Amino acid sequence: MTFFSPFAFLFLITIPAIILLYILKQRNQDYTVSSLFLWEEVLKDLEANAPWQKLRRNLLMILQVIAMLFLIFALARPFLNTEGSKAGSAIIIIDNSFSMQASDVKPNRFEAAKKEAAAYVSSLKPGTLITLISAGERAIIEENLRSDKEGIINKINSLKVSNYASNFEDTASTILSVASQQSGAEVVLFGDNEIKIPGVDMKFSKISQTGSNYALTLFTHTRTKNGITALSRAANFSSAAVDLPISLYADSKVFDAKKITVSAGETVNVYWSEIPSDTQLLECRIDLPDCLQADNKALSPVNPDMTAKALLVTQKNIFLEKVLSLKNNIELVKTTPQEVTESGGEKLLKGYSLYIFDGVMPDKLPTDGNILIFSPVPNRYFSLGEEIEHPELFKTKHQLFKYVDDYGFTIGKAKKLSIPKWAEPVLDSSLGTLIFTGTLENRKITVFGFDLHSTDLPLRPAYPILMTNVIEHLVPESLKNIEAVYPGQEIDFNLNPKSEQARVITPSGRIVPIAPPFPAQIFDETEEIGHFVLEQAFGGEKSYHSFTVNPPAEKESNLLAGEKPNPIDGKAPANAAKKPVSGMNLQWLMLCIAIIILLIEWWVYSNGV
Amino acid sequence: MSELFDSNFLNKLQQLVITSKIILSDGSGGNRKSRSKGSSVEFSDYREYSPGDDYRRIDWNAFGRFEKLFVKLYMEEREAPVQILLDTSRSMSWGEPSKSIASRKLAAALGYISLANYDRVTLACLNNTLHSFKPSLRGKNSFGELLDCLEKVEYSGTTDIYAALQAMNIKTCKGITVIISDMFTPGSFTEIIKYLQYRKQEVYLCHVLSPQETNPEITESLRLIDSETGEYKDVTATPMLLKTYQKVYSSFITRLEDTCFRYGASYIHLKTSLPVEQMIKMVVNRQ
Numbered sequence: 081m082t083f084f085s086p087f088a089f090l091f092l093i094t095i096p097a098i099i100l101l102y103i104l105k106q107r108n109q110d111y112t113v114s115s116l117f118l119w120e121e122v123l124k125d126l127e128a129n130a131p132w133q134k135l136r137r138n139l140l141m142i143l144q145v146i147a148m149l150f151l152i153f154a155l156a157r158p159f160l161n162t163e164g165s166k167a168g169s170a171i172i173i174i175d176n177s178f179s180m181q182a183s184d185v186k187p188n189r190f191e192a193a194k195k196e197a198a199a200y201v202s203s204l205k206p207g208t209l210i211t212l213i214s215a216g217e218r219a220i221i222e223e224n225l226r227s228d229k230e231g232i233i234n235k236i237n238s239l240k241v242s243n244y245a246s247n248f249e250d251t252a253s254t255i256l257s258v259a260s261q262q263s264g265a266e267v268v269l270f271g272d273n274e275i276k277i278p279g280v281d282m283k284f285s286k287i288s289q290t291g292s293n294y295a296l297t298l299f300t301h302t303r304t305k306n307g308i309t310a311l312s313r314a315a316n317f318s319s320a321a322v323d324l325p326i327s328l329y330a331d332s333k334v335f336d337a338k339k340i341t342v343s344a345g346e347t348v349n350v351y352w353s354e355i356p357s358d359t360q361l362l363e364c365r366i367d368l369p370d371c372l373q374a375d376n377k378a379l380s381p382v383n384p385d386m387t388a389k390a391l392l393v394t395q396k397n398i399f400l401e402k403v404l405s406l407k408n409n410i411e412l413v414k415t416t417p418q419e420v421t422e423s424g425g426e427k428l429l430k431g432y433s434l435y436i437f438d439g440v441m442p443d444k445l446p447t448d449g450n451i452l453i454f455s456p457v458p459n460r461y462f463s464l465g466e467e468i469e470h471p472e473l474f475k476t477k478h479q480l481f482k483y484v485d486d487y488g489f490t491i492g493k494a495k496k497l498s499i500p501k502w503a504e505p506v507l508d509s510s511l512g513t514l515i516f517t518g519t520l521e522n523r524k525i526t527v528f529g530f531d532l533h534s535t536d537l538p539l540r541p542a543y544p545i546l547m548t549n550v551i552e553h554l555v556p557e558s559l560k561n562i563e564a565v566y567p568g569q570e571i572d573f574n575l576n577p578k579s580e581q582a583r584v585i586t587p588s589g590r591i592v593p594i595a596p597p598f599p600a601q602i603f604d605e606t607e608e609i610g611h612f613v614l615e616q617a618f619g620g621e622k623s624y625h626s627f628t629v630n631p632p633a634e635k636e637s638n639l640l641a642g643e644k645p646n647p648i649d650g651k652a653p654a655n656a657a658k659k660p661v662s663g664m665n666l667q668w669l670m671l672c673i674a675i676i677i678l679l680i681e682w683w684v685y686s687n688g689v
Numbered sequence: 690m691s692e693l694f695d696s697n698f699l700n701k702l703q704q705l706v707i708t709s710k711i712i713l714s715d716g717s718g719g720n721r722k723s724r725s726k727g728s729s730v731e732f733s734d735y736r737e738y739s740p741g742d743d744y745r746r747i748d749w750n751a752f753g754r755f756e757k758l759f760v761k762l763y764m765e766e767r768e769a770p771v772q773i774l775l776d777t778s779r780s781m782s783w784g785e786p787s788k789s790i791a792s793r794k795l796a797a798a799l800g801y802i803s804l805a806n807y808d809r810v811t812l813a814c815l816n817n818t819l820h821s822f823k824p825s826l827r828g829k830n831s832f833g834e835l836l837d838c839l840e841k842v843e844y845s846g847t848t849d850i851y852a853a854l855q856a857m858n859i860k861t862c863k864g865i866t867v868i869i870s871d872m873f874t875p876g877s878f879t880e881i882i883k884y885l886q887y888r889k890q891e892v893y894l895c896h897v898l899s900p901q902e903t904n905p906e907i908t909e910s911l912r913l914i915d916s917e918t919g920e921y922k923d924v925t926a927t928p929m930l931l932k933t934y935q936k937v938y939s940s941f942i943t944r945l946e947d948t949c950f951r952y953g954a955s956y957i958h959l960k961t962s963l964p965v966e967q968m969i970k971m972v973v974n975r976q
Binding site for chain 1: 779780781783784788848871873899901902905907909910911912913914915916917918920921922923924929930933934936937938941
C-alpha cells in the first residue's frame with residue numbers, strides 16, 4: 081500500500097477535534113438521587129466519570145470518527161500495489177486496425193479494447209507517465225509521457241477504429257523506439273493480434289473471441305468480347321464449412337446470385353460473366369451475417385476504356401518500340417527526326433499524350449503532352465555535362481525504380497545530366513546523374529542521359545519494369561490502374577497535362593481538391609471504404625475516373641488469426657488471455673465507505689438508535 | 690385524620706398490637722422483670738381468686754373482712770424506655786414509594802405498639818442534628834402527640850446520626866433504641882452502636898431503602914444530583930456501572946449487617962415497597 085498524498089494525514093488532527101466537540105457538547109440530563117453516598121464509591125471503582133466512558137457508547141461520534149478516518153485515507157490517495165505496478169511509466173498500445181471492428185466481443189473489439197485500456201490506466205498508480213499509441217496502418221503516438229490519467233482516458237475514448245490493415249512492422253518499430261527511451265516502462269498491447277518484439281517485455285490483453293467471419297478478399301473485372309467478366313474470391317474464416325450466398329450488383333441492381341460451399345479456412349473463386357459493358361460500378365456481396373460485416377462487400381469500378389496516343393521520334397530503336405507495343409492502352413506513332421524537321425515541327429508535335437525523343441530534341445518541346453527523352457542533345461531546358469563512361473550505379477528508391485531489384489546492368493556511355501530546378505534525380509552514379517524527372521509548365525519530363533543502345537539494360541529483367549513505371553508515370557490514362565485501392569493507400573494521380581482543376585469526390589460526398597497547384601497533391605484520404613470519383617476539368621470539359629477503396633480483407637478478415645491455436649492440443653496459449661492489472665486505486669473505495677458510514681450515521685441520528 | 694395516618698393505617702396498628710404484643714412482651718419483659726422485683730412493685734387492684742393464681746398473693750386481711758379470697762394485683766414495672774430515632778435528612782424524602790412515608794409509618798407503628806405495651810416512648814427526629822424531640826410519651830393517649838410530631842416532620846439537611854445522638858444526650862439506662870434511617874451517613878456506624886451501647890441501649894437498625902436505591906433503573910447518560918448537598922456526578926449507564934453499583938450496594942448492606950452482628954445489634958433491611966405490617970413483623974421477628 082502506498083499513499084501518494086501523505087500530507088492528508090495532517091487532517092487526522094480533526095479526529096481529536098471531533099471528540100473534543102462531543103465532550104463539550106455533552107449535556108447530561110439531571111437526575112436527583114437521594115444521596116451520592118453509594119454512587120461516589122461506584123465511580124471511584126469505575127472511574128466512570130471519565131469522559132471516555134461517556135464516549136464509549138456514543139455511536140454517532142464513533143461513526144463520525146470512522147467516516148473522517150476513511151475520508152482522510154481517501155485524501156491520502158491510497159494505492160494498492162501489485163506485482164509489476166512499480167513501473168514509473170507505461171506504454172499503452174491500442175490496435176485500431178480494421179479487424180477491431182469485429183463484433184465477436186461486444187459491442188465490438190475496439191470499444192472493448194478502449195474500455196480495458198481505460199480501466200488499466202485507472203489502475204495505474206498516480207504520477208505514472210503514460211504514452212498512448214494507436215496502431216493501425218501506422219503507429220501514431222497520441223499522447224507522450226503524460227501523467228494526467230483523466231486526460232489519457234479521454235484521449236482513449238476519443239480514438240476511432242480505422243479501416244486500415246495492421247502494420248506490424250511500423251508498430252513494432254515505434255514501440256521499440258518508445259520503449260527504448262523509457263526503460264522499465266510497462267508495455268501493454270490491447271488488440272486482437274499479439275506482436276512479439278525482441279527486447280520488449282510486452283503484456284498482451286487479447287480482445288477477441290472465436291468469431292466466424294466470411295469475406296470477399298478479391299473482386300476485380302476485365303473486359304471481354306462478351307462484355308465484362310468479374311472475379312470475386314470468397315474466404316471462409318471460420319472453423320466450419322459454410323454455404324455462402326453471394327450476389328453481384330451491376331450499378332446497384334442485382335445481376336446474379338450464387339451459392340457456394342467454402343470449407344473452413346479456404347477460399348473459393350467465383351466468376352461472373354456477360355456483365356453489360358456499359359456498367360459503371362460492380363458490387364459483390366456475401367449475404368450471410370457474421371462478426372465483421374464490412375468485409376462482406378466489395379466494389380469494382382468500370383472505367384471507360386481509354387487509349388493514349390504516344391509519338392516516338394527516333395531513328396531506330398527496337399527496344400523502345402517493343403516495350404511500348406506491350407502497353408495495350410498506348411497507341412504508338414513512330415516518326416523520324418527528319419520528318420519532324422520537314423513538317424516544321426509544330427504541326428507534327430501536337431495532339432499526343434506522350435512524346436518520346438530518342439537522341440533528338442526539338443527546339444521547343446510540345447506543350448500538350450508529357451515528354452520522355454533518351455540521350456538528349458544540348459537544349460534550352462536543361463544543361464548537359466561531359467560524356468561519362470561506365471559509371472558505377474547507385475541504388476535508388478525513386479518511384480520509377482519501384483520493383484526494380486536488378487542493378488546489374490552497365491552503361492557504356494552516357495551524358496552527365498545537370499538537374500534543373502524543376503526536376504529531381506532518379507538514378508545517380510559515381511560520375512553523375514543519369515536519369516531525372518520533373519514537371520515543367522504542367523508537363524512531366526523524364527530524361528535518360530544515355531542511349532538504350534549503349535547499355536545492356538534492355539536485356540535485363542529490370543527493363544520492362546522500369547519502362548512500365550516510366551510510362552505509368554507519364555501517360556495520364558494510366559489512371560486506369562488506380563481502380564482498386566486499399567484503405568490508407570496514398571494516390572499520386574497522373575493527371576491529364578491539360579487539366580486545369582482536379583478534385584476527388586469521396587463516398588460520403590465530400591469534395592477534396594487536389595489541383596491546382598500543380599503538380600497535384602498526393603491524395604491520402606482513402607480511409608473511407610466505398611466509391612471515389614476523380615474529376616478533372618479542362619477547357620470547359622470534365623472527365624471522370626472512378627476508383628474504389630475496399631476493406632483490407634486479405635490481411636484483416638481472418639478473425640481467428642489472434643487465437644493462434646496450439647498445433648498439438650488445439651488450445652489457445654495460456655498467457656494469451658492474461659490481463660494486465662497494475663494495481664488498485666483505493667481512493668474511490670475509501671470515499672464510498674466514508675459515504676456509506678455517513679449514511680449509517682444519518683440513519684442512526686434519524687432513528688435515534 | 691391525616692393522609693399519612695388514615696383510619697386504615699390506625700386499624701392496622703390495632704391488629705399489630707394484638708399480633709405483636711406477646712412477642713414484644715416476652716422479649717422485653719424477661720429482661721426488665723428482675724429490675725422491678727422488690728420495692729419497685731406497686732399495688733394496683735384486687736380481684737377474686739381463681740384457681741391457678743399464685744396463692745402467695747392472696748390478701749388474707751381482705752379474706753378476714755369479706756370471707757372471700759382476693760388476690761392483690763400489682764402494676765409490674767414493665768415500662769421500658771423506647772427511643773425511636775427517625776432520620777429526617779433530605780435523602781429520606783426520596784424514592785417511590787417514598788422513604789419518608791414508609792419510615793414514618795414504621796415509627797408510628799413501633800411507637801403505638803410500645804405505648805400499648807406501657808413502654809415509655811421517645812421520638813427523636815434528626816438529620817445532622819436533633820431538630821424535633823418528643824420525650825417520654827406514655828400510654829396510648831400519647832399516640833396522638835406522637836402522630837402529630839411525625840406529621841410535622843420536615844425532611845431537610847444532610848445525615849449525621851452520630852452528631853445528632855450526641856446532641857440528644859441519651860440517659861444511661863437500659864432501653865431500646867430503634868434507628869430508622871437509610872444510613873447514608875458519614876462516619877462509621879460502629880461509632881453509633883458503641884455510643885448507644887455505652888448508654889445501655891439495645892439497638893435496632895431499621896434500614897429503609899427505596900427500590901430505586903436497591904436497583905437503580907438508569908439507561909442513559911445522567912447528571913446525578915445529591916438531594917441533600919446538591920453535588921452532582923455525571924454517569925453513563927453501562928452494564929459495568931450497574932454491576933459495580935450492585936457490588937457496592939451489597940458491600941454496604943453487608944458492612945452494616947456485620948457491624949450490627951458484631952456488636953449485638955439487630956439489623957432489619959426494609960424496602961419502602963413493603964407494607965407496614967410486614968415491616969413490623971420483620972422487626973419483631975428479628976428480636
